[in-house]
Amino acid sequence: MQILDGKKAAQAIQSELKIEVAELNVDGKKIPHLAAILVGNNGASETYVAAKVKACAEVGFKSTLIRLDADISEMKLLDAVENLNNDPDVDGILVQLPLPKHISDENVINAIDPDKDVDGFHPVNVGKMLQGMPTFVPATPHGIMLLLEHYKIETKGKHAVVVGRSNIVGRPMSVLLSSNTNPGNCTVTICHSQTKNIKEFCLQADIIVAALGKPEFVTADMVKEGAVVIDVGITRLEDSTRKSGYKLKGDVAFETVAPKCSWITPVPGGVGPMTIAALMKNTYRSCMMKN
Numbered sequence: 001m002q003i004l005d006g007k008k009a010a011q012a013i014q015s016e017l018k019i020e021v022a023e024l025n026v027d028g029k030k031i032p033h034l035a036a037i038l039v040g041n042n043g044a045s046e047t048y049v050a051a052k053v054k055a056c057a058e059v060g061f062k063s064t065l066i067r068l069d070a071d072i073s074e075m076k077l078l079d080a081v082e083n084l085n086n087d088p089d090v091d092g093i094l095v096q097l098p099l100p101k102h103i104s105d106e107n108v109i110n111a112i113d114p115d116k117d118v119d120g121f122h123p124v125n126v127g128k129m130l131q132g133m134p135t136f137v138p139a140t141p142h143g144i145m146l147l148l149e150h151y152k153i154e155t156k157g158k159h160a161v162v163v164g165r166s167n168i169v170g171r172p173m174s175v176l177l178s179s180n181t182n183p184g185n186c187t188v189t190i191c192h193s194q195t196k197n198i199k200e201f202c203l204q205a206d207i208i209v210a211a212l213g214k215p216e217f218v219t220a221d222m223v224k225e226g227a228v229v230i231d232v233g234i235t236r237l238e239d240s241t242r243k244s245g246y247k248l249k250g251d252v253a254f255e256t257v258a259p260k261c262s263w264i265t266p267v268p269g270g271v272g273p274m275t276i277a278a279l280m281k282n283t284y285r286s287c288m289m290k291n
């Protein structure tokens with residue numbers, strides 16, 4: 001069993017970006033600028049947004065964090081998005097999800113200028129991705145593809161089982177893995193909450209992507225010997241012995257599954273850092289396209 005070390009792979013990607021940004025500086029060109037909107041103070045969202053802002057500083061991007069109260073109206077949030085759309089210095093806009101219940105994710109995502117939608121959630125960009133056109137690919141599945149590429153994992157002709165059908169991970173992941181690219185060219189099965197016998201599907205998988213948000217859902221009896229296992233789950237479970245008060249658990253029972261795998265991602269240190277590296281790549285791309 002070998003570890004797909006997302007921390008290392010993300011560092012390699014971000015080091016390359018840092019060099020590119022240094023060259024932009026030398027040439028007096030525009031530096032990529034990411035603007036993030038965080039509504040309310042959900043603990044996990046706070047952590048994710050802080051990590052994104054930190055990564056910007058590390059690679060030399062500009063970043064702006066806009067914090068809005070949890071009870072802000074949808075109209076006010078849409079105004080904030082519009083201001084960023086109209087700001088020529090801003091290359092990438094992300095609104096951290098989930099949003100409070102009184103705000104429609106769909107309305108907010110649709111309001112982002114597709115040319116600044118570095119999360120790749122706008123329907124225009126989802127459509128382009130579906131058709132294999134160059135576009136912003138959602139950061140988590142994009143990061144997973146970069147991780148497979150970094151470790152030169154053979155995917156052509158393999159059977160990939162994606163567990164979870166979210167717009168953020170499962171669905172785009174299934175599109176990317178089945179596309180005529182390298183990595184890609186997989187035969188893909190999507191499993192979800194209404195799938196009967198998920199275990200039977202998983203047992204046939206050469207590659208499993210677990211993205212359903214249920215701690216330790218994938219157990220050793222569901223995994224074929226030699227499979228590649230990608231764990232997208234990152235649930236916070238209470239743990240009073242830790243300073244933070246919680247520990248992170250993936251969707252895969254790592255201890256028992258790992259010995260059966262050829263490759264596996266750890267949690268933390270697997271998919272999480274790759275998501276951020278992919279977001280940095282999308283922001284760089286946006287800046288290059290405009291300038």
Ligand code: GUN
Nearest residue numbers: 094095096097098119139
């Ligand atoms: N919430 C969970 N994942 C993501 C993501 O990739 N982008 C945004 N904006 N919110 C998220």
